[in-house]
Amino acid sequence: MKALLLRDLRLAFRSGGGFGLGLAFFFLLSVLVPLGVGPEGGTLGRIAPGILWIGALLACLLSLDRIFALDHEDGSLDLLATAPIPLEAVVAVKALAHWLVTGLPLTLIAPGLAVFLNLPAAGYPWLILSLLLGTPALSAIGAFGAAITVGLRRGGLLLSLLVLPLYVPTLIFGGEVVRRGAEGMALGTPLALLAAISLGAAALLPFAAASAIRVNLR
Amino acid sequence: MSIWEYANPKKFMALSTRALPWAVGLTVVLLAVGLVWGFFFTPDDYKQGSTVKIIYLHVPAAMMAINVWIMMLVTSLVWIVRRHHVSALAAKAAAPVGLTFTLIALLTGALWGQPMWGTWWAWDPRLTSFLILTLFYFGYMALWAAIEDPDTAADLTSILCLVGSVFALLSRYAVNFWNQGLHQGASLSLDRQENVSNVFWLPLLVCIAGFALLFVTMVLLRTQTEIRARRLKALLARERVA
Numbered sequence: 001m002k003a004l005l006l007r008d009l010r011l012a013f014r015s016g017g018g019f020g021l022g023l024a025f026f027f028l029l030s031v032l033v034p035l036g037v038g039p040e041g042g043t044l045g046r047i048a049p050g051i052l053w054i055g056a057l058l059a060c061l062l063s064l065d066r067i068f069a070l071d072h073e074d075g076s077l078d079l080l081a082t083a084p085i086p087l088e089a090v091v092a093v094k095a096l097a098h099w100l101v102t103g104l105p106l107t108l109i110a111p112g113l114a115v116f117l118n119l120p121a122a123g124y125p126w127l128i129l130s131l132l133l134g135t136p137a138l139s140a141i142g143a144f145g146a147a148i149t150v151g152l153r154r155g156g157l158l159l160s161l162l163v164l165p166l167y168v169p170t171l172i173f174g175g176e177v178v179r180r181g182a183e184g185m186a187l188g189t190p191l192a193l194l195a196a197i198s199l200g201a202a203a204l205l206p207f208a209a210a211s212a213i214r215v216n217l218r
Numbered sequence: 219m220s221i222w223e224y225a226n227p228k229k230f231m232a233l234s235t236r237a238l239p240w241a242v243g244l245t246v247v248l249l250a251v252g253l254v255w256g257f258f259f260t261p262d263d264y265k266q267g268s269t270v271k272i273i274y275l276h277v278p279a280a281m282m283a284i285n286v287w288i289m290m291l292v293t294s295l296v297w298i299v300r301r302h303h304v305s306a307l308a309a310k311a312a313a314p315v316g317l318t319f320t321l322i323a324l325l326t327g328a329l330w331g332q333p334m335w336g337t338w339w340a341w342d343p344r345l346t347s348f349l350i351l352t353l354f355y356f357g358y359m360a361l362w363a364a365i366e367d368p369d370t371a372a373d374l375t376s377i378l379c380l381v382g383s384v385f386a387l388l389s390r391y392a393v394n395f396w397n398q399g400l401h402q403g404a405s406l407s408l409d410r411q412e413n414v415s416n417v418f419w420l421p422l423l424v425c426i427a428g429f430a431l432l433f434v435t436m437v438l439l440r441t442q443t444e445i446r447a448r449r450l451k452a453l454l455a456r457e458r459v460a
Contacts, residue, residue: 151365152364152365161360162357162361165350165353165357165385165389166381168350168388168389168392168393169385169392172392172395190395197388205381212374212377215373215374216370218370
C-alpha cells in the first residue's frame, strides 16, 4: 500500500503528471473573480468564503479523471485489482494520493489567495481548518465518481455531472464554516458536520468505488 | 406465488398488459375528477385568491418526484441483490418520469411564487433541494445513456442511485441549515390538527391518487418498451450471427 501511494505521488509530480495544474486553476480563479466582480472590498470580502470553496472544489474536479483513467489505459488497474491487497484499499490509497497532491496544497495556498479576495482577518484560521477537514471528502467522493466513469470514453464531462451534485453538502458546510468564522459567529455545528461528511465518505465510499471498478473491469 | 415471479419478463409482460387498461382508465378518471373538482368546484382562498388552485398540480407532482426516486432506490437494490433484469429496467424507465414530475413541481411553484411571494425563485431549502434532486435525475439518466453494455449500465447506475440517495438526503438537511425557509410547511400530514381545510383536501387527495396511478401507468408502459427493445436487440444479434 505504501508502495502504491509512493508510486502515485511520483507519477503526479513527474512532468505531465498534472500536479500544479489544479493549483494554477485555483490561483487564476481567485484572480479573475475580483476582475469580474469589481475591486470593491466589502463585496469581495462577503463572497470570499464561497468563491474560495468553489475554487477548491473545481480545482479538485479538474484532476479527478486522472485517478483511475491512466491506470486503466495502460492496464495497471487490472493488475491492482488482482493484487493481494483488497481493491477497496487501492481506492482509498489513490484517493489519499489525490488529496495529497490537490487538497493539501490547495489548503496551504488558500490563505494567500484569500488576501486577494479581502477575506476578513477572523476568517483565516477557519478557512484553513475547513479546507483541511473538507477536501478529503472532495477526494473520496471524486474517487467514487472516477471509478464509475473509468470505462467510458469521454467520461470527463459525465464525471463532473455526476460528482458536482454529490459535492453539494460539503460545499454548503465548508462555505458556512468560513462565512460564520469571518463574521465571528458560532461555527461548531457546521464544522462538526463537515468533518462527519469527510470521515463518512472516506470510510464508506471506497467500497462503492471498488464495486464500480469491478463492474467496469468485467 | 410470490412477487419475485414477476421478475420473469414474460410473466411481467403478461400481467402488465392485463393491468395497463385498468391503470390507464383509473388514471384518466381520477385526474379528470380531481382536477375538474379542484379547479372549478372549490372556493378561492381568502388570501391567495384563485392562485391556490395550482396546489392540485404542485403538491402531487412534488410528492411523486420524491417517491419516484425512492422507487428507483428500491428497484436498484433489488437489481444489485437479486439481479432481476425487469427491476433494473423499471428503474431506468422511472427516471425520466421522475424528472418530469420534478420539473412540473418547480415550474408550478415558480408560477405560484411570482404573484404570491413576488419572485419566481428564492433560495429556500425546499426549492433548493428540489433543484438538487433535478441534478441527481440528470446525472442518473446521463449515466444510463453513456454506457453501451446494458448489464454494466444497470450495475453502475444502481450504485450511483444508492450513493446518490445518501447524498440527496444529506443535501436536503444541509440546505435546511443554510437558509431559513420561505416555503410553507407541509399542508398534509396524518398526525396534525392543522391541515388544509376539507374543501381543498378531498380533491387534492384524488389528484394525488391520480398522479400516483399516472406514474404506475407510465412506468409499466416504459418498462414494457424497454423489454421489447431488449428482445428486439437480441433478435437482431441472433440474425446477424445466423
